[in-house]
Amino acid sequence: MPPISGRTRLFAVLGDPVAQVKAPALVNPLFAASGVDAVLVPVHAPAGRLDEVVRGLKATANLDGLLVTVPHKLAMCAHADELSPVAALLGSTNALRREPDGRWYGDNFDGTGFVRGLAAQGHDPAGRRVALAGAGGAGLAIAAALLAAGVARLTVSDPDRGRLDALLARLGTDRPGRVGAAPGPPPDTGLAVNATPLGLDPADPLPFDPALLPPDALVADIIMTPAETPLLRAAAALGRPTHPGVHMLTEQLPLYREFFRLPG
Amino acid sequence: MPPISGRTRLFAVLGDPVAQVKAPALVNPLFAASGVDAVLVPVHAPAGRLDEVVRGLKATANLDGLLVTVPHKLAMCAHADELSPVAALLGSTNALRREPDGRWYGDNFDGTGFVRGLAAQGHDPAGRRVALAGAGGAGLAIAAALLAAGVARLTVSDPDRGRLDALLARLGTDRPGRVGAAPGPPPDTGLAVNATPLGLDPADPLPFDPALLPPDALVADIIMTPAETPLLRAAAALGRPTHPGVHMLTEQLPLYREFFRLPG
Numbered sequence: 056m057p058p059i060s061g062r063t064r065l066f067a068v069l070g071d072p073v074a075q076v077k078a079p080a081l082v083n084p085l086f087a088a089s090g091v092d093a094v095l096v097p098v099h100a101p102a103g104r105l106d107e108v109v110r111g112l113k114a115t116a117n118l119d120g121l122l123v124t125v126p127h128k129l130a131m132c133a134h135a136d137e138l139s140p141v142a143a144l145l146g147s148t149n150a151l152r153r154e155p156d157g158r159w160y161g162d163n164f165d166g167t168g169f170v171r172g173l174a175a176q177g178h179d180p181a182g183r184r185v186a187l188a189g190a191g192g193a194g195l196a197i198a199a200a201l202l203a204a205g206v207a208r209l210t211v212s213d214p215d216r217g218r219l220d221a222l223l224a225r226l227g228t229d230r231p232g233r234v235g236a237a238p239g240p241p242p243d244t245g246l247a248v249n250a251t252p253l254g255l256d257p258a259d260p261l262p263f264d265p266a267l268l269p270p271d272a273l274v275a276d277i278i279m280t281p282a283e284t285p286l287l288r289a290a291a292a293l294g295r296p297t298h299p300g301v302h303m304l305t306e307q308l309p310l311y312r313e314f315f316r317l318p319g
Numbered sequence: 320m321p322p323i324s325g326r327t328r329l330f331a332v333l334g335d336p337v338a339q340v341k342a343p344a345l346v347n348p349l350f351a352a353s354g355v356d357a358v359l360v361p362v363h364a365p366a367g368r369l370d371e372v373v374r375g376l377k378a379t380a381n382l383d384g385l386l387v388t389v390p391h392k393l394a395m396c397a398h399a400d401e402l403s404p405v406a407a408l409l410g411s412t413n414a415l416r417r418e419p420d421g422r423w424y425g426d427n428f429d430g431t432g433f434v435r436g437l438a439a440q441g442h443d444p445a446g447r448r449v450a451l452a453g454a455g456g457a458g459l460a461i462a463a464a465l466l467a468a469g470v471a472r473l474t475v476s477d478p479d480r481g482r483l484d485a486l487l488a489r490l491g492t493d494r495p496g497r498v499g500a501a502p503g504p505p506p507d508t509g510l511a512v513n514a515t516p517l518g519l520d521p522a523d524p525l526p527f528d529p530a531l532l533p534p535d536a537l538v539a540d541i542i543m544t545p546a547e548t549p550l551l552r553a554a555a556a557l558g559r560p561t562h563p564g565v566h567m568l569t570e571q572l573p574l575y576r577e578f579f580r581l582p583g
Binding site: 056057058059060061062063065068070071072073074075076077079080083094095096097098099100101104107108109110111112114115116117118 | 320321322323324325326327329332334335336337338339340341343344347358359360361362363364365368371372373374375376378379380381382
């Protein structure tokens with residue numbers, strides 16, 4: 056990457072832990088390709104000290120924006136002066152920028168990134184019957200984006216019934232019949248998505264059994280490390296098409312470019 | 320420079336302004352040469368918000384050290400849990416590290432860097448008669464290091480008499496006759512040093528007239544931008560040997576390497 060000077064603008068990606076983040080490896084080449092003298096650095100903000108870290112970053116005059124990962128996406132909403140409609144709906148922000156007037160504006164590109172990632176691989180979700188495992192922050196963002204993209208039906212599973220009900224309450228009120236709970240993917244599923252953490256640890260059980268899906272059902276995972284999760288490996292072994300987690304992040308790059316007003 | 324990942328450790332150089340700092344261009348190659356996955360970034364901490372910025376940096380778990388430039392070297396002493404003897408004498412710190420137990424230790428390498436820079440260019444100051452212009456923070460650091468290096472005599476000039484007296488009080492009590500005030504370089508000066516800001520602006524007057532020095536007197540400047548200050552240009556035009564400001568910084572690199580415990 057290009058050398059850093061005293062004029063280089065700063066961006067930070069906040070997480071706890073932060074060692075796993077992929078954003079610097081993707082966004083710094085984007086800065087270079089855009090001719091922008093800026094650098095994205097990982098900032099390990101321990102959960103109990105997030106407020107101190109963010110106050111310091113906001114007071115840093117050459118810092119222009121923040122990306123946010125687990126577990127800070129919800130808490131960071133309180134540090135935004137204004138939220139996009141999507142971020143407000145989700146109660147979660149993964150990108151914040153300093154506006155020309157000094158206010159902080161937060162958005163959330165996780166769900167849009169996931170849907171764009173599908174489309175970039177030739178998997179338009181419009182009209183499909185989709186089963187989603189996981190009603191946490193990522194699941195909620197993906198569910199909202201899939202509904203906005205026009206899926207025919209969305210069923211969501213999560214062992215935490217309270218969390219599942221909360222997701223349905225946020226999404227379902229104006230979509231009777233299109234979104235609902237299910238213990239797992241129904242047999243007519245066309246796209247099954249894992250948005251749980253199951254698969255981060257090789258000893259995890261599968262989030263659902265791909266053998267119960269139709270032969271042409273697409274199996275998608277949002278876990279990026281490992282690139283081939285046990286779920287995707289099992290699905291591939293059964294001949295099912297698969298979609299790895301990295302596309303959700305790479306397809307956020309054009310959105311970051313626009314959000315942070317990078318040229319080109 | 321090498322790519323930044325989620326595992327990259329952070330260092331920051333604090334200043335207000337910060338656009339002029341050279342440390343990232345010098346220290347980042349040092350990290351790379353040492354095989355250390357770390358990055359030094361410029362942090363513009365406005366004077367009134369330094370405390371907020373530093374609290375945030377200290378709460379950042381993957382940040383290991385700080386470098387400090389104008390105007391924060393004095394204020395940063397209050398953010399160190401312990402100061403080196405030199406930093407305590409000067410009341411000024413330009414480098415702080417997080418100790419294994421979490422405490423912050425501050426040191427000051429400005430003066431040592433200047434003296435090492437002279438030596439590296441073949442100009443051992445020991446035994447010389449030295450005239451120093453400027454009794455601010457940099458002047459004080461350089462004065463202390465020159466005395467420690469064994470100069471025969473040190474005279475200091477500064478239009479601010481209170482500041483000059485304060486410098487002499489800090490340095491002079493156990494060195495009667497070796498250090499004193501003077502309106503400018505005495506005619507038998509062997510080394511004349513500018514530690515004032517005069518020369519940053521092309522319209523500035525010279526800090527002293529090099530024509531009044533002996534033909535073989537070395538004329539040194541600590542200003543790094545421009546590399547050839549009006550003082551150095553005037554001295555060179557008179558045939559005097561000159562010593563530019565960059566050496567003071569480059570000769571701090573081995574000190575930073577040791578201070579931040581970099582391998583090699």
